[in-house]
Each structure stands twice: as structure tokens, then as C-alpha cells.
Amino acid sequence: SQELEQSPQSLIVQEGKNLTINCTSSKTLYGLYWYKQKYGEGLIFLMMLQKGGEEKSHEKITAKLDEKKQQSSLHITASQPSHAGIYLCGALGYNQGGKLIFGQGTELSVKP
Amino acid sequence: DGGITQSPKYLFRKEGQNVTLSCEQNLNHDAMYWYRQDPGQGLRLIYYSQIVNDFQKGDIAEGYSVSREKKESFPLTVTSAQKNPTAFYLCASRNASGGTGELFFGEGSRLTVL
Numbered sequence: 001s002q003e004l005e006q007s008p009q010s011l012i013v014q015e016g017k018n019l020t021i022n023c024t025s026s027k028t029l030y031g032l033y034w035y036k037q038k039y040g041e042g043l044i045f046l047m048m049l050q051k052g053g054e055e056k057s058h059e060k061i062t063a064k065l066d067e068k069k070q071q072s073s074l075h076i077t078a079s080q081p082s083h084a085g086i087y088l089c090g091a092l093g094y095n096q097g098g099k100l101i102f103g104q105g106t107e108l109s110v111k112p
Numbered sequence: 113d114g115g116i117t118q119s120p121k122y123l124f125r126k127e128g129q130n131v132t133l134s135c136e137q138n139l140n141h142d143a144m145y146w147y148r149q150d151p152g153q154g155l156r157l158i159y160y161s162q163i164v165n166d167f168q169k170g171d172i173a174e175g176y177s178v179s180r181e182k183k184e185s186f187p188l189t190v191t192s193a194q195k196n197p198t199a200f201y202l203c204a205s206r207n208a209s210g211g212t213g214e215l216f217f218g219e220g221s222r223l224t225v226l
Contacts, residue, residue: 033214104153105152
């Protein structure tokens with residue numbers, strides 16, 4: 001079955017610094033979703049990538065999907081305390097009948 | 113407003129008791145999902161349903177049961193067979209036939225078994 005591996009598992013950065021979170025799939029992705037979660041709450045949708053080489057940005061967050069559609073990265077520029085939380089990648093695989101799985105998450109802390 | 117409602121938000125139960133978590137959506141989505149989240153971990157898929165009266169096991173279905181009798185409702189029962197039921201449970205739905213198809217999540221239900 002398909003698995004998603006995120007790295008790093010946790011990250012502490014100084015405010016204003018850039019950072020990158022990676023998500024690697026064991027199989028080709030049909031769709032890759034990035035979410036943010038505050039502890040004990042539901043998930044907030046950030047972006048969805050579907051085409052190989054696709055890149056999307058929202059405010060200071062940029063996500064990319066590689067050409068082979070097996071790896072995605074999430075990049076935050078000039079981090080702020082409001083960026084703190086848990087970032088999760090989720091994916092639909094080909095011929096998986098709508099099964100949508102998630103990575104184990106990356107916990108981000110931003111020091112003021 | 114459209115969205116997903118989970119209830120209860122917090123639930124305490126004694127060991128050996130079955131518990132049912134409610135999930136209702138008014139987004140007219142065909143697909144609904146249940147995930148479990150443990151501290152410091154990501155989401156693990158319990159069950160999902162693509163259409164009314166049909167559902168599939170996810171990666172950790174043992175000890176859980178679901179039903180999908182109505183499009184807007186997808187209740188999850190945590191049975192006494194689930195060995196470690198204390199966790200945060202998240203319900204979600206998505207429009208599988210159009211748009212970006214992202215999941216819309218409820219606020220979660222935190223179950224504690226004493």
C-alpha cells in the first residue's frame with residue numbers, strides 16, 4: 001500500500017528564517033494536498049498539487065511537486081509565529097478508489 | 113453555513129464500553145472519511161465511504177465500525193475490541209467528482225477511555 005514519509009518530524013526556527021518540509025511517497029501520486037493543523041483542532045487546507053513540476057504559492061508559503069510525482073516540498077519564506085503548527089501532506093494514489101492517506105506530520109515552532 | 117459537525121467534542125468512557133462518534137456534513141459531498149490522530153503523529157485512516165450504503169476499510173479498521181445510511185451522515189463506533197481507543201478522531205468529507213477534491217475537516221472528537 002502507499003505510504004507518505006515527511007521530514008523533518010519537527011522543526012524549530014527563528015522568526016524571519018526560511019524553512020522547507022518534504023513529503024515523499026512510496027508510489028506515484030494522483031493528487032498531493034498540504035494541510036496545517038493547530039494542536040487539537042481540525043485541519044486547514046493550504047494547497048493541492050496534481051501535475052508533475054507544478055508549483056503553487058499562497059502568501060509566504062510555496063509548494064512544489066516533482067516531475068515524477070513522488071515528492072513534494074513546502075517552503076515558508078520569512079517565517080512568522082503565525083506559521084507555527086503541524087503541517088501534514090496527504091495524497092490520493094492511482095486506482096486507490098478515493099483512499100486518501102497522510103504523512104506523520106511536521107511540527108513547526110517559530111521563535112520570536 | 114456549510115461545513116462538517118462532529119460531536120461530542122470531548123468524550124469519556126469506561127473500558128469495555130462501545131462509543132459512537134457523530135459526523136454530519138451539509139456540503140453535499142459524496143465521500144466521507146474517519147481518521148485517528150495520536151499525540152505527535154499524523155492521521156491514520158480508519159474507514160472511508162465514497163457513496164451511500166458503501167464503505168471501505170482504511171489502514172486501521174480493526175475495533176471500529178461505521179455506517180453510511182444517509183449522504184450527510186457517517187457515524188463511527190469505537191467498539192470494546194479496539195485495544196487503545198484513547199485518541200483524537202477527525203471526520204472529513206470531499207467532493208470526489210470536481211474541483212481540487214480537498215478534504216474538509218470537522219473540529220474533531222477527543223475520546224478518553226478510563
